[in-house]
Amino acid sequence: MSVEVERATVACGTCGAQVIELRRGRCWGCYTRWVESRPVGRGATCTVCFEKRRDQLKLVELHGRTVPLCHGCSARVTRMDDIPESIDALRIALRRDRRYADKRTGKVDHRIFPRERRVGERRNPPRSAFADTDPRMEATLLAEMEEIIVELQEADMEEVEQTQVRENYAATPPPLPST
Secondary structure (H helix, E strand, O other), rough: OOOOOOOOOOOOOOOOOEOOOEEEOHHHHHHHHHHHHHOOOOOOOOOOOOOOOOOOEEEEOOEEEEEEEEHHHHHHOOOOOOOOHHHHHHHHHHHHHHHHHHOOEEEEEOOOOOOOOOOOOOOOOOHHHHHHOOOOHHHHHHHOOOOOOOOOOHHOOOOOOOOOOOOOOOOOOOOOOOO
């Protein structure tokens, strides 16, 4: 004897399939294709590790917000049981411990030519560190400046010949064929 259980189904807004659960009006297959087809914005960086290569970035929905993450960070986030609410807590949770602090402090370096292994940051700082290159900042600075007046005297100006179109006599048209 088999028991038949009926569940309420809803039609997918994209493909029309009858499914139990919709995500943004789509079945899981259509939703996955939609998410993977969305491009990241120009100049986007991974929210966690600040990766800048666009082919490594994708948009991930976290707690109702869409944030750009690299493939590595997004894979680690999807495997997490409890995803932190804030971005700073997410960065701390995904931080690579071997880069956080130097573990060789106080230990003997047995290399022939000892030198510092990790000098500086491997990845560049986030784009917010370069706020002075923001075009909106330039408009603000120009608005605060007074009008600049440059006075030219007759000696500062020189006469420049304009380009003229002349007929080229050296290039004569080929003779017409005689019949």
